Amino acid sequence: MSLIALILLPLLGGVAALFAARLGNNAERWLSVGVLGIGLVVLVAACLGGSPDPRWLAFSRTPWAPSLGVQLLFAVDGLSAAMLALSLGLGMVAVFTSWQTNENSGLFHAALLWTVAASNGVFMSFDLLVLAFFWELMVVPSFLLIALWGHGAREASAMKFLIFNAVAGLGLLGAVFWLGASAPIVTFDAFELAKLARPAGVQTWLLAGFALAFVVKLSVPPFHAWLPDAHTDAPTAGSILLAGLLLKTGAYGLFRFPAMLFPEGYLALAPVGLVLGSVGALYGAVMACGQTDAKRLVAYTSVAHMSIVLMGVSGGVHFALMGAAVEMVGHAFSASLLFFLIGAVYDRVGTRDLRDLGGLQRTAPRFAAVFALGFSAVLAMPGTANFLGEALVITGMFQVNWIYAAIVLTALVVSVVYATRLLKEVVFGEPGPKPVTQDLGSRELSIAVVLGSATLLFGLLPQLLMTPFTPAVDAVLASLEAVRR
Amino acid sequence: MTLAVLPLGLIGLAAVVAMLLAPRGPAAAPRLAAAAGLVAAALVVLVRLPAPPAPIPPLLADDGLARFGTLVACLSALAVLGFGTARREGPALIAIVALGAAALAGAVHVTSLLLGLEIASLALVGLVVLPLTPKSLEAGYKYLLPGAAGSAALLMGAGLAYAGTGRLDLAAFHGSGSMAALATALLLAGLAFKLSLVPFHLWAPDLYEGAPPATAALAGSAAKAAVVIAILRLDAIVPAQPLWHQGLALLAIASVLLGNLAALRQPSLVRVIGYSSVAHSGYIAAMLSCGIGAAPAALLFYIAAYLPALIAALLVAASLGEAATITSLRGLAWRSPLAGATLALALASLAGLPVAAGFLAKIFLVGTLVGAEAWPLLAAVVIASGLGLFVYFRYFIVLFARDGCVVLHSPPPARAVMAVCTAALLVFGLYPGPLFGWLVLATR
Amino acid sequence: MTALFWLAAALFGIGLFGMMARRSLLFQLLSMEVMLAGPALAFVAAGAARGDAQGQGMFVLILVLAAAEVGIGLSLYLRLSRIADVSDVDTISDLKG
Amino acid sequence: MIPALTVYHLLLLVPAPALAAFMVLGLAPVFLHRRLVMLIALAGGTAPLLAMTGMMGLCLTGQCRGVAPIFTLQVGTAIVDLALLLDPLSMITGMTVTLIGACVLIYSIDYMAGAKTADLRRFFALMNLFLAAMLAMVLAGDSIVYFLGWEMMGLCSFFLIAYNVFSDPAVAAGRKAFIMSRIADALLLGGLLLLFIAAGSVRIDALIAAGLALPEGQRTVIALLLLGGALGKSAQLPFHTWLPSAMAGPTPVSALLHSATMVAAGAYLMARFAPLLAASPDVMLVMAVGGALTAAFGSMTAIFQSDVKRLLAFSSISQIGFMLLALGVGAPAAAMAHFVTHALFKSLLFLAAGDIAHSAGDDTSIAAMKGAASRRPLAFAAFTIGAASLSGLPLVTAGWWSKEEVLDAVLGSGGAGRALWVLALLTAVMTAIYAFRPVLIALKPGPVDAHPHTPGLATRIPLVLLGFGSLTGGLLVGPVIRLLGGVHPEMPAYSVVVAALAPLTGLAISWQLSRSPQLADWLAARRLLRQGLQIDVLYQAWFVQPFQRLVDRLSGVHGTTPDPFGAAPVTMMLWLKRQLIDRFRSDGFDSGWMALAGTATPLWAVARRSQSGRARDAVMALAGGTAGLLLLGWMTA
Structure with a gap:
């Protein structure tokens, strides 16, 4: 029962935040933080509470409309627990980053909490119709975040974000309905549907529908056009949620459902995933080298990292899958850290154009130190979770085909080019026309340190991530093994 | 056996007491008496739900359908009491109509069928005429005259059936041969008049416009539901003649199309609701024509979804008084949110839009038609729904317009009924599980 | 026996036609009575042919129904006569369209 | 999960102090006074030396082979167990690194006195982090800690080269160094991961064993990848261009x-994986020939340098070429011996050159060294010892002994050994030439010290220590080779004599060069040779510019991103709209539907009229309906 609380809590919290804004003195901010904090506690309690089925940490099934075969089927294992913790944690970080007064902050925090609620839904639900519902629901509040509180051409980028994701969502909806209709019994329960055998051709088409929605959300080229615009014009909190959370839902979807529901389809489409991922990894990295807007640069790095996750997921071997999962967590922290820092610079200086920035080393040494931490994370320096993820993906790729491994290694090299360029433009050199005068405040520093140390923690102590992820990876491999023989 | 007839007895007692209190005593007394009787009857039915059927052999059956019919009759009568009729005799008549409807719902014999029909109709004529305005008198007369003709036709049918089979229970219409066919045709004509199916529908729009909205609500809900249940019972017994299903189908197609077509450019809200009741009878007739006797749960769900919408819409029309036209409704949602929201949701439900219960009702309708592969009927329903969307949306948009002058004032009981109807529409729409489950259980 | 049924049908038809043809309200009520007489005769004839009393019972019921209908009809007639030309029912048609 | 503690766990104490110093200096948000910064840096820099000597004691008393596991983790079928390793190779390298590290840190206390406290803190934090990383790599028993140290060194070198953040060349040099070493790291990572897949474990000995078990083709590929990693890090021929420009960083x-x-x-990597490489002879040949060529190229280019730091940079390239040559011919012991002595005299040269440059107002060109002998006698003496040891003056210097070992090993390796030996000798001659050029120039009379300030104790100690090491280092060569299990080949007498003559002839040529001015002008004119055959310009043209053009085309010169690949779906949609939707002129469809809707109105009129409102019509409709039904009933009966 407590799993539903993970969705209801932020949902109602959002509504409460709408009204709390009138009380003044940051009432809605403390409310949001409180709600997310309770959410974390509930998550931990649910995971430790044990569940009837040993495969899952927590499992709950409540019928919603049996005549239509729809039920709230929530299951949480190591991977989804990590994603849920990420969603709630980054929600809190997003709230802390936008602590200054911004206009109608009630609705702002409501949209924030609703995004968290919707993505919690995606990470937990195993009823495909409910999954599709939360998948579509996720787009709306983030659209609001970008459209109302963004800057620059915010309406246009919010609209682009909405169209790309909504249209892709249709792919998922179509596949879900086709799946539900073709099943003999009226149900959308993923576990039941997984048991039914389907011809390979149908599986491939169904997987294409699912994959379209996941890949567009994962922003792998050529479907990535919405990400740079959305990131450039989103508020800092929006960017953190976008990078830390929404990209992960795509990755999580690709990790969980293709192998479970359409193993033959997975094997048929895996090469497509690998090729798309390789092109994306190189294209994202090269594009990042050319950007003059700091946030756009980091957005393209996200495109590159997520393409590597796609390669990992479509690898189909233990190392690749584990690498993809670890990369998902690592990227969430590193991207959020960089977006947060660039947001902090933007709040102080008013511009993100690299040509106008610089000289942080002298004017804000603390800033420079933390930026170096973010720099080494985006660079996938060993000791960070990113490196662990990418090294595992490369190992997996060697087992699949050495060319893919070579491509990921090249992407690793190009990552140095754009990372050092970002560092050179922002930290080194003479201060720009509008220098950053005041260094990181204690609040901002604590956020940056939390995000940075999280990357290092999971990089240096990989078992914290790998042991909980193993059951999820084994499940995927088991369903593939059954088909490969 | 006696417990089965208890609800009828209680409603009857309520009617008598209300009549006695009408001339003397405080103004609210008759309404309270009627309400008390109805509530008691409803409670008895609810308490006896799990109890096994205890029919009164020849006349009344006490099965799931009867209980559902009685319950619907009591609840809709209670809701209509909430409208607050001006005249003191209203509550008594309302109780009598409920009594007729309850009897009809349980009727398995020609006499109880006839009695139930006539008690409800004649009391309804009384209610229509109550305000004694020229419009209401005209509406009353135009309901009485064809009504009498309809009853005569029904009786003629019953006579022929009795001549043919020598039985007077509903199975009398079961025989084959030309005599039985004629009897069934006449029976169908009589019942079609009560359901206001085209071409027997001419009284409905005038009654909805002329009569006070409370009476119209009662006619549309309690009376119609009971007649549908009677037809359901007949449907289970009388499938022999092809006439029965084909007749229903033809009547359904006609009333579905004409009902929505005639309402296209209607300025008056109550006339639109009149035509919509004709259309919805058509949709119900369509489901009946597919031989739904085996699984009536879908049809009963349709009724359960339709009634709150009808009552809510008429309630808002009643609160607006004479000026319930499209111009006076402008911006209602902003000036009086509860009434606006109720009307909006009711219109959405009548149109079959997703959030309200109407959407699921329409899904079941289409499902039944597709199941029975009645393609012409499906085509008619689709076209009619298309037209219907335009009809209801014209009013829907007007509700949310920015300008608007009429301020609506509705007494507390009316606001309570509005709230209950809206809640019913939302719950049946979003969480249909338990209702649908109970209906399937009730009609097994 | 079938002759009686034809007679009943005739009565029913005449009554129906009367309602449609005559403009005066009173005559419409009158033809309503004739119309109801049709089924009454049918029931009595059927009962007699079968030799059981159910037909008679139904006949009494139809009489009661006819009386009630006429009662209400006449009271309407009195009310309408004050406000409209009762001799021509067609004039009472404000509710239309 | 934490295994039982053994004596070898003391190995953890070697990199720990440097790491702790980095943590305090780099990350602690508290204000530190200048003196405190220096104290912590010094402690962090010298403590590893003490710990390492302890380890050396342990090693010399016999238990020289021991593993200290840190933690193990199960990843699918493979086991990931991190550990530190003590064996002769890691002990010797560790000792050298800690010794040089200590000396340089002591030296930089004095050398960096001019910097501001914040910059100083950053400098020492990074130096300590580098020391910790290098020691982690040296003592690593498994490939993960090894690669962690390897990459962290690259990161620190980037930050240290770009220490002076305001000078664009320094930052550019830092970026170039980091990118090129990252290419090498990618190759190394590929090799290590391939071995990891084969071995199912990350322990280096397991990797080597699995490598040996692999088929010939795969083993060669892996060996080549490892060689690529080594060449990149050690700035050998294909990847050497970053080292001369890295001289932009501060001298320490x-x-x-x-x-x-x-x-x-890179040399250490090759020595660590020597058994694996020995099993693939063609890779050994490539390494040997590459090493020799790099040595020759480095020494030749060094002759023409005008800046003393760039001269020493090319000299490092050439000396490491020697080490790789030794490794290539299968003598890792000789290579490591040369590594020890090279570390001693090369750091001595740099520190001395730094002090001399300080006295000449931070001008590191060779011309500015004129008169250095009188200005900085101690630094000049140290430089001379260093130069002598570099060129390998016989018997007296450490360089001679280790270079002799290398030359003997090359000669004794047979096959191509002879040709490589001759090339090595030629390189030795050239080394002597460029080594003594700055010394001879410094002897000439020059300007008096701009601001006469005698170097502090912190500068003098390392110079004396390293000078002593450069001279007596030769004694270490014997035991080092014996400890590493290398065998001392018996060489014909003529090889020793020739090897002794080479540096002397080089010295003579250098003397000749410094004497005749037109020769000096000829030397200065050779711009092509000075810029190292302009390989750097070549790379710029072949790799950097095309990449930059690609980036500009893809992401737009001034950053407005045409993002062609991203815009593809959007343009396709717009094209589709034009082709499909515009073709059906909207009114075509629209009018169709509106016409249909239009029919509804007349129908509505008919329906309205049917509603006449007359009671008689109602009855007529009823009659009609009943008649219809009766007819239907009659027909279907």
Whole structure:
């Protein structure tokens, strides 16, 4: 029962935040933080509470409309627990980053909490119709975040974000309905549907529908056009949620459902995933080298990292899958850290154009130190979770085909080019026309340190991530093994 | 056996007491008496739900359908009491109509069928005429005259059936041969008049416009539901003649199309609701024509979804008084949110839009038609729904317009009924599980 | 026996036609009575042919129904006569369209 | 999960102090006074030396082979167990690194006195982090800690080269160094991961064993990848262009990283994986020939340098070429011996050159060294010892002994050995030439010290220590080779004599050069040779510019991103709209539907009229309906 609380809590919290804004003195901010904090506690309690089925940490099934075969089927294992913790944690970080007064902050925090609620839904639900519902629901509040509180051409980028994701969502909806209709019994329960055998051709088409929605959300080229615009014009909190959370839902979807529901389809489409991922990894990295807007640069790095996750997921071997999962967590922290820092610079200086920035080393040494931490994370320096993820993906790729491994290694090299360029433009050199005068405040520093140390923690102590992820990876491999023989 | 007839007895007692209190005593007394009787009857039915059927052999059956019919009759009568009729005799008549409807719902014999029909109709004529305005008198007369003709036709049918089979229970219409066919045709004509199916529908729009909205609500809900249940019972017994299903189908197609077509450019809200009741009878007739006797749960769900919408819409029309036209409704949602929201949701439900219960009702309708592969009927329903969307949306948009002058004032009981109807529409729409489950259980 | 049924049908038809043809309200009520007489005769004839009393019972019921209908009809007639030309029912048609 | 503690766990104590110093200096948000910063840096820099000597004691008393596991983790079928390793190779390299590290840190206390406290803190934090990383790599028993140290060194070298953040060339040099070493790291990572897949474990000995078990083709590929990693890190021929430009960093950085320790990491890698490489002879040949060519190229280019730091940079490239040559012919012991002595005299040269440059107002060109002998006698003496040891003056210097070992090993390796030996000798001659050029120039009379300030004790100690090491280092060569299990080949007498004559002839030529001015002008004119055959310009043209053009085309010159690949779906949609939707002129469809809707109105009129409102019509409709039904009933009966 407590799993539903993970969705209801932020949902109602959002509504409460709408009204709390009138009380003044940051009432809605403390409310949001409180709600997310309770959410974390509930998550931990649910995971430790044990569940009837040993495969899952927590499992709950409540019928919603049996005549239509729809039920709230929530299951949480190591991977989804990590994603849920990420969603709630980054929600809190997003709230802390936008602590200054911004206009109608009630609705702002409501949209924030609703995004968290919707993505919690995606990470937990195993009823495909409910999954599709939360998948579509996720787009709306983030659209609001970008459209109302963004800057620059915010309406246009919010609209682009909405169209790309909504249209892709249709792919998922179509596949879900086709799946539900073709099943003999009226149900959308993923576990039941997984048991039914389907011809390979149908599986491939169904997987294409699912994959379209996941890949567009994962922003792998050529479907990535919405990400740079959305990131450039989103508020800092929006960017953190976008990078830390929404990209992960795509990755999580690709990790969980293709192998479970359409193993033959997975094997048929895996090469497509690998090729798309390789092109994306190189294209994202090269594009990042050319950007003059700091946030756009980091957005393209996200495109590159997520393409590597796609390669990992479509690898189909233990190392690749584990690498993809670890990369998902690592990227969430590193991207959020960089977006947060660039947001902090933007709040102080008013511009993100690299040509106008610089000289942080002298004017804000603390800033420079933390930026170096973010720099080494985006660079996938060993000791960070990113490196662990990418090294595992490369190992997996060697087992699949050495060319893919070579491509990921090249992407690793190009990552140095754009990372050092970002560092050179922002930290080194003479201060720009509008220098950053005041260094990181204690609040901002604590956020940056939390995000940075999280990357290092999971990089240096990989078992914290790998042991909980193993059951999820084994499940995927088991369903593939059954088909490969 | 006696417990089965208890609800009828209680409603009857309520009617008598209300009549006695009408001339003397405080103004609210008759309404309270009627309400008390109805509530008691409803409670008895609810308490006896799990109890096994205890029919009164020849006349009344006490099965799931009867209980559902009685319950619907009591609840809709209670809701209509909430409208607050001006005249003191209203509550008594309302109780009598409920009594007729309850009897009809349980009727398995020609006499109880006839009695139930006539008690409800004649009391309804009384209610229509109550305000004694020229419009209401005209509406009353135009309901009485064809009504009498309809009853005569029904009786003629019953006579022929009795001549043919020598039985007077509903199975009398079961025989084959030309005599039985004629009897069934006449029976169908009589019942079609009560359901206001085209071409027997001419009284409905005038009654909805002329009569006070409370009476119209009662006619549309309690009376119609009971007649549908009677037809359901007949449907289970009388499938022999092809006439029965084909007749229903033809009547359904006609009333579905004409009902929505005639309402296209209607300025008056109550006339639109009149035509919509004709259309919805058509949709119900369509489901009946597919031989739904085996699984009536879908049809009963349709009724359960339709009634709150009808009552809510008429309630808002009643609160607006004479000026319930499209111009006076402008911006209602902003000036009086509860009434606006109720009307909006009711219109959405009548149109079959997703959030309200109407959407699921329409899904079941289409499902039944597709199941029975009645393609012409499906085509008619689709076209009619298309037209219907335009009809209801014209009013829907007007509700949310920015300008608007009429301020609506509705007494507390009316606001309570509005709230209950809206809640019913939302719950049946979003969480249909338990209702649908109970209906399937009730009609097994 | 079938002759009686034809007679009943005739009565029913005449009554129906009367309602449609005559403009005066009173005559419409009158033809309503004739119309109801049709089924009454049918029931009595059927009962007699079968030799059981159910037909008679139904006949009494139809009489009661006819009386009630006429009662209400006449009271309407009195009310309408004050406000409209009762001799021509067609004039009472404000509710239309 | 934490295994039982053994004596070898003391190995953890070697990199720990440097790491702790980095943590305090780099990350602690508290304000530190200038003196405190220096104290912590010094402690962090010298403590590893003490710990390492303890380890050396342990090693010399016999238990020289021991593993200290840190933690194990199960990943699918493979086991990931991290551990530190003590064996002769890691002990010797560790000792060298800690010794040089300590000396350079002591030296930089004085050398960096001019910097501001914040910059000073950053400098020492990074130097300590480098030391910790290098020691982690040296003592690593498994490939993960090894690669962690390897990459962290690259990161520190980037930050240290770009220490002076305001000078664009320094930052550009830092970026170039980091990118090129990252290419090498990618190759190394590929090799290590391939071995990891084969071995199912990350322990280096397991990797080597699995490598040996692999088929010939795969083993060669892996060996080539490892060689690529080594060449990149040690700035050998294909990847050498970053080292000369890395001289833009402060001199202590050049002394520690870019001469003694980091650049030799490639040689250490080859020595660590020697058994694997020995099993693939063609890769050994490539390494040997590559090493020899790099040595020759480095020494030749060094002759023409006008800047003393760039001269020493090319000299490092050439000396490491020697080490790789030795490794290529299968003598890792000789290579490591040369590594030890090279570390000693090369850091000595750098530190001395730094002090001399300080006296000449931070001008590191060779011309500015005129009169250095009188200005900085101690630094000049140290430089001379260093130069002598570099060129390998016989018997007296450490360089001679280790170079002799290398030359003997090359000669004794048979096959191509002879040709490589001749090339090596030629390189030795050229080495002597460029080594003594700055010395001879410094002897000439020059300007008096701009601001006469005698170097402090912190500068003098390392110079004396390293000078002593450069001279007596030769004694270490014997035991080092014996400890590493290398065998001392018996060489014909003529090889020793020739090897002795080479540096002397080089010295003579250098004397000749410094004497005749037109020769000096000829030397200065050779711009092509000075810029190292302009390989750097070549790379710029072949790799950097095309990449930059690609980036500009893809992401737009001034950053407005045409993002062609991203815009593809959007343009396709717009094209589709034009082709499909516009073709059906909207009114075509629209009018169709509106016409249909239009029919509804007349129908509505008919329906309205049917509603006449007359009671008689109602009855007529009823009659009609009943008649219809009766007819239907009659027909279907």
